[in-house]
Amino acid sequence: MTSLLTGATGYLGSAVLDRLVASGYDVVAVVRSPGSAERVTARGARALVGDLTDVAWLTAALADADGAIHLAAPSDGAAALNEAVVDAAIAAYAGTGRRFVLTSGIWEFGAGDLDDDGPLDPPELVAWRVPIEQRLLASDVDAAIVAPGLVYGHGRGLISLITDAPRTESGALTLVGDGEQHWSWVHVDDLARLYELVLVSPAASSGVASGRIVAVDGAPLTVRALGEAVAGEAGVAGESADASRARLGAVFADALLLDQRASGRKARELGWIPEHPSVLEEVERQAAAA
Incomplete structure (x- = not known):
């Protein structure tokens, strides 16, 4: 099976690339530069240098693949990029039965x-995603949208918002808000396995493999619990929502202040089971090592 993959040099994308290559897929990784092409080629993919915002070019590239996963997430222009990618996916895959997996x-x-x-109730940071996704889901594309929780693993991910948070004068670790909000997590390698599973699971009459699929380990934790595991005897210190907005930026902080508890029902109905230690175990192990 030939699979087109975007974002293959990123944190999550490289994990998905390694997973697909290990499973025997012919992976075509879309990259922007010769340097990136060398990196994905070294990992076992076929590099395709191009511009994801060029709808005609990407439509042709998608047409040569049996399925695709879109993981590219630039720091600027993400909405315009996703608009173009979804345009190309609809043009190439509508009515074909070939699977397109979008990342949310x-x-x-x-x-x-x-x-x-x-229901959806996005904060300002991600509100742009919804109309693009709705257009994809309303099309004739065999589409699925993977919605990961906070990704961690291999010492990377948003866990750094806790482990690298500033300390008070007494040494206490500063939390995002009061720390009572739950965050739902997923290990990057478990998430890569889910992407593979979603790619090869055509939409069933039950709808399990279609629409939005929340990718979490099913064990949401409060920010305070994770902070206490990091801080140890030094303890933690909550801050007001306004203080978090001032420190992190209002738009970003408002997303981090959400209290979210998710189980990942549909992923488990597909047969996906997280295998890696929980984020709390990872934090405790790091703290012990330090």
């Missing part, structure tokens, strides 16, 4: 107990 994120569900097919 858990924040678009807003606060509360989250379900894959539940």
Whole structure:
């Protein structure tokens, strides 16, 4: 099976690339530079240098693949990029039965107990995603949208917002907000396995392999609990929401202040089971090593 992959040099994308190559897929990795082409080639992919915002070019590239996963996430221009990628996916895959997997994120569900097919209430940071995704889901493309929780593993990910948080004068670790909000997590390698599973699972009549699929380990934890595991005897110190907004930027902080508890129901119905230690175990292990 030939699979087109975007974002293959990134944190998550490199994990997905390694997973697909290890499983025997012919992976075509879209990259922007010769240097990136060398990196993905060294990992076992076929590099394709091009511009994802060029809809005609990407449509042709998608047409040569049996399926695709879109993981590229630039720091600037993400909305325009996703618009172009979805345009190309609809042009290339509508009515063909070939699978297109788009990447989203858990924040678009807003606060509360989250379900894959539940309502959306995105904060400003990710509100742009919703109309693009709705257009894809309304098309004739065999599409799935993976919405990961906070990704961790291999010493990377947003866990650094806790482990590298500033300390007070007494040494206490500063939390985001009061720390009582839950964050839902997923290990990067477990997430890579889920992407592979979603790629090869055509939409069923039950809808399990279609629509939005929340990718979490099912063990949401409070920011305070993780902070206490990092801080040890030094303890933690909460801050006001306004203080977090001033420190991190209002738009970013408002996403981090969401209280989100997710189980990842549809992923488990597909047969996916997280295998890696929880984020709390990883933090405790790091703290012990330090």
